[in-house]
Amino acid sequence: MSKCIVAQSGGPTSVINATVAGVVKANQLNPIYDTVLGGLNGIEGILHEKFVDLTNMSEEENRILQQTPASALGSCRYKLKRDNVEDFEKLIKIMDKYDIETLFYTGGNDSMDTVAALSEYAKEHNITNHRFVGCPKTVDNDLMHTDHCPGFGSAAKFIATTALQTWLDVNVYTRQEVFILETMGRDAGWLAASACLSGIVDVLIVPEVPFDKDLFLAKVAACLKEKNKCYVVVSEGARFADGRYIAAGEAKNDGFGHVVLGGAGKNIEEMILESGTASRCKVQDLSTAQRCHASEQSLVDVTESFRLGMSAHMHSANKEFTGKMVGVRRRDINEYDVEFFAIDASEVANYVKNFPTDWLLANYSGITEEAYNYMRPLIEGNPLLVMKDGLPAYVKPFYMR
Amino acid sequence: MSKCIVAQSGGPTSVINATVAGVVKANQLNPIYDTVLGGLNGIEGILHEKFVDLTNMSEEENRILQQTPASALGSCRYKLKRDNVEDFEKLIKIMDKYDIETLFYTGGNDSMDTVAALSEYAKEHNITNHRFVGCPKTVDNDLMHTDHCPGFGSAAKFIATTALQTWLDVNVYTRQEVFILETMGRDAGWLAASACLSGIVDVLIVPEVPFDKDLFLAKVAACLKEKNKCYVVVSEGARFADGRYIAAGEAKNDGFGHVVLGGAGKNIEEMILESGTASRCKVQDLSTAQRCHASEQSLVDVTESFRLGMSAHMHSANKEFTGKMVGVRRRDINEYDVEFFAIDASEVANYVKNFPTDWLLANYSGITEEAYNYMRPLIEGNPLLVMKDGLPAYVKPFYMR
Numbered sequence: 001m002s003k004c005i006v007a008q009s010g011g012p013t014s015v016i017n018a019t020v021a022g023v024v025k026a027n028q029l030n031p032i033y034d035t036v037l038g039g040l041n042g043i044e045g046i047l048h049e050k051f052v053d054l055t056n057m058s059e060e061e062n063r064i065l066q067q068t069p070a071s072a073l074g075s076c077r078y079k080l081k082r083d084n085v086e087d088f089e090k091l092i093k094i095m096d097k098y099d100i101e102t103l104f105y106t107g108g109n110d111s112m113d114t115v116a117a118l119s120e121y122a123k124e125h126n127i128t129n130h131r132f133v134g135c136p137k138t139v140d141n142d143l144m145h146t147d148h149c150p151g152f153g154s155a156a157k158f159i160a161t162t163a164l165q166t167w168l169d170v171n172v173y174t175r176q177e178v179f180i181l182e183t184m185g186r187d188a189g190w191l192a193a194s195a196c197l198s199g200i201v202d203v204l205i206v207p208e209v210p211f212d213k214d215l216f217l218a219k220v221a222a223c224l225k226e227k228n229k230c231y232v233v234v235s236e237g238a239r240f241a242d243g244r245y246i247a248a249g250e251a252k253n254d255g256f257g258h259v260v261l262g263g264a265g266k267n268i269e270e271m272i273l274e275s276g277t278a279s280r281c282k283v284q285d286l287s288t289a290q291r292c293h294a295s296e297q298s299l300v301d302v303t304e305s306f307r308l309g310m311s312a313h314m315h316s317a318n319k320e321f322t323g324k325m326v327g328v329r330r331r332d333i334n335e336y337d338v339e340f341f342a343i344d345a346s347e348v349a350n351y352v353k354n355f356p357t358d359w360l361l362a363n364y365s366g367i368t369e370e371a372y373n374y375m376r377p378l379i380e381g382n383p384l385l386v387m388k389d390g391l392p393a394y395v396k397p398f399y400m401r
Numbered sequence: 402m403s404k405c406i407v408a409q410s411g412g413p414t415s416v417i418n419a420t421v422a423g424v425v426k427a428n429q430l431n432p433i434y435d436t437v438l439g440g441l442n443g444i445e446g447i448l449h450e451k452f453v454d455l456t457n458m459s460e461e462e463n464r465i466l467q468q469t470p471a472s473a474l475g476s477c478r479y480k481l482k483r484d485n486v487e488d489f490e491k492l493i494k495i496m497d498k499y500d501i502e503t504l505f506y507t508g509g510n511d512s513m514d515t516v517a518a519l520s521e522y523a524k525e526h527n528i529t530n531h532r533f534v535g536c537p538k539t540v541d542n543d544l545m546h547t548d549h550c551p552g553f554g555s556a557a558k559f560i561a562t563t564a565l566q567t568w569l570d571v572n573v574y575t576r577q578e579v580f581i582l583e584t585m586g587r588d589a590g591w592l593a594a595s596a597c598l599s600g601i602v603d604v605l606i607v608p609e610v611p612f613d614k615d616l617f618l619a620k621v622a623a624c625l626k627e628k629n630k631c632y633v634v635v636s637e638g639a640r641f642a643d644g645r646y647i648a649a650g651e652a653k654n655d656g657f658g659h660v661v662l663g664g665a666g667k668n669i670e671e672m673i674l675e676s677g678t679a680s681r682c683k684v685q686d687l688s689t690a691q692r693c694h695a696s697e698q699s700l701v702d703v704t705e706s707f708r709l710g711m712s713a714h715m716h717s718a719n720k721e722f723t724g725k726m727v728g729v730r731r732r733d734i735n736e737y738d739v740e741f742f743a744i745d746a747s748e749v750a751n752y753v754k755n756f757p758t759d760w761l762l763a764n765y766s767g768i769t770e771e772a773y774n775y776m777r778p779l780i781e782g783n784p785l786l787v788m789k790d791g792l793p794a795y796v797k798p799f800y801m802r
Contacts, residue, residue: 012570041575070569077574161696161792168471169413169693171798173478174442179689198792287685288580292570295562295697298791379791390699390780391562391599397572 002101007039009107012070013151014294015305016137021065022309024054032317040399042076052398065395069294074399080114088121102131102316108138113349119323134325134345139291141190144351145343146327153301153378156194158293164198178230178278182265182285185235189355192235196367203364205234210241217277234264295392299381311340336377403502408440410508413471414552415695416706417538422466423710425455433718441800443477453799466796470695475800481515489522503532503717509539514750520724535726535746540692542591545752546744547728554702554779557595559694565599579631579679583666583686586636590756593636597768604765606635609755611642618678635665696793700782712741737778
């Protein structure tokens with residue numbers, strides 16, 4: 001018997017910790033490893049030997065961990081570069097030193113690239129005593145091959161709920177009004193599209209469809225003419241036909257070479273006001289809250305995230321299980337249900353699954369029935385929350401202990 | 402027997418409809434009136450004789466109405482001016498025409514002024530067959546005499562929850578980071594202060610304390626030095642010693658002569674970045690969502706809002722009960738409980754109850770234990786939501802039917 005380590009990378013979600021809770025619980029029920037370590041701040045912390053022991057987590061802590069948003073183990077944006085041999089050597093040395101057999105890494109496509117790179121490196125160097133397993137998580141829902149990503153359902157539920165409620169708010173006055181809801185989604189329109197689950201969206205702007213200002217303004221004008229109100233949802237990553245982001249004025253750069261966006265909503269507001277299409281606009285940028293509003297988790301989402309952790313743990317009993325990501329597959333039955341499967345992490349790494357353009361209605365009018373039917377089950381159910389002093393109880397982050 | 406009418410004014414809250422549900426339910430249990438009308442879009446709609454009949458609302462619709470945010474009857478910002486005799490005459494004529502005995506008006510201090518003005522007008526003209534009753538509602542919690550305002554507790558709960566969850570999010574990386582949460586609160590700091598219920602706020606900026614840029618930046622710098630992170634909460638109405646709003650760059654005007662604010666958070670971010678106090682800031686403006694996020698209502702808040710409606714209805718059985726607002730009084734016992742009482746609407750109208758400065762810690766450091774103990778019971782409990790298709794069920798606004 002030896003150890004496994006679980007670590008988290010990339011941007012938080014509302015249910016990211018449920019996967020960790022699943023790994024821990026699985027090992028309590030079926031102890032493949034004698035110790036389950038948590039690696040603090042992803043690969044960055046593991047390279048500095050920053051661990052905590054999660055093996056004997058109490059049932060209560062496990063339960064509350066599942067409802068705690070953001071990475072309880074801390075996260076990082078540190079990317080293992082394939083030509084940085086030192087990092088690879090160091091990591092293997094640390095795993096040897098602590099007798100760590102398996103690394104479970106939760107994250108998006110950058111993290112799956114880390115999993116792929118590590119397993120390739122091990123293979124090239126005939127290292128057979130270490131396994132690297134990826135667990136998908138991203139509110140963006142843009143990973144290939146998996147039906148969807150844990151984290152998306154809860155974000156979608158919060159976004160659709162907020163769309164519905166702000167729509168009720170913006171309608172109360174008789175005056176003309178445009179409301180603009182801005183969601184995350186750097187490259188893919190999943191989160192923006194999820195607002196359509198509310199049934200109230202008039203105009204949907206996603207990165208997958210080039211933004212045509214004139215067409216858009218005409219659409220808003222027609223909507224206002226019809227009902228004096230217009231509810232617009234825009235993805236932060238929406239862009240013009242020439243590739244320029246609507247939010248271009250505020251483009252910055254993060255460590256991964258991604259463009260950090262913000263301001264698509266504000267820029268669209270300006271277009272509407274400047275053109276005289278409407279004289280009154282409100283913008284709500286959902287910002288950080290949409291990826292960590294765990295008090296409104298979808299029960300389906302948090303349960304799947306937990307079960308995915310259990311499944312990853314179980315898969316890892318196979319000594320040859322490495323370089324894989326555990327994904328979610330929708331079972332081909334009438335009632336919604338899923339099963340978990342494994343796929344090479346290299347097939348997921350660095351690809352983006354866009355929102356299907358044939359799931360979009362023409363003229364920014366929203367989504368098709370098929371898209372609705374795909375997303376609808378993912379937001380189902382409200383977990384019973386453990387409360388403390390009127391607020392959702394949470395586990396104190398391990399990196400703060 | 403005759404009719405009563407209930408109408409809503411001003412900005413929505415998460416529980417504003419529960420007061421309407423309470424009036425309707427009270428009249429079903431104890432039929433003082435043979436008809437309960439809903440006036441659409443406040444005084445504005447009543448002056449155009451826009452009513453709906455709520456008398457026989459089903460139990461199910463009543464239940465779902467209580468969890469529906471924003472004014473289901475529609476709202477207005479139309480202010481009855483005391484010198485506009487025409488409006489007064491017209492309103493009384495309409496009440497005579499439809500045999501409307503009592504008008505229940507939910508709103509903030511402008512609405513209480515409407516209640517006071519109408520009852521004064523009636524008194525001056527020896528009109529004794531009409532009564533005007535105010536029901537407080539405002540997320541701002543800034544009405545005098547009532548212990549607190551229905552709507553505040555749920556907004557406070559959403560704000561504190563979001564503060565807690567975004568704080569967990571912003572801590573996951575090891576890098577230095579400042580997070581700025583902007584709340585509503587044009588004149589009073591109640592909503593900003595409520596974020597402190599989360600226990601994680603480092604810096605609190607409210608309108609009640611003049612903003613000193615140097616002092617503030619020194620505070621942020623000290624906080625970053627200590628723990629590399631700083632969580633700031635700022636009220637939209639925060640201002641400098643000379644009265645200028647921090648958000649001044651974006652000041653506009655609404656119908657009531659209030660300054661419409663936005664951008665305090667962004668402007669503070671700029672101060673932090675420009676001064677080099679930190680190189681990384683994130684801003685989350687809670688915007689419209691904070692006043693209508695009814696999926697996280699406080700059970701205490703929604704229950705009180707409902708009971709207040711019932712109490713107003715009961716009070717109105719007294720034919721001399723007019724020009725009054727029904728308020729909430731905290732009972733002087735150990736366990737939290739309230740009773741309802743009546744006060745002249747004129748004593749509430751056009752005053753603002755500020756957040757007590759002796760409930761604020763020095764140097765922007767947050768709130769005292771006393772403030773915490775005051776707010777803490779108001780966010781208690783989660784009502785069981787009726788769900789539909791994965792989202793909170795809602796009543797279709799009456800003005801859309």
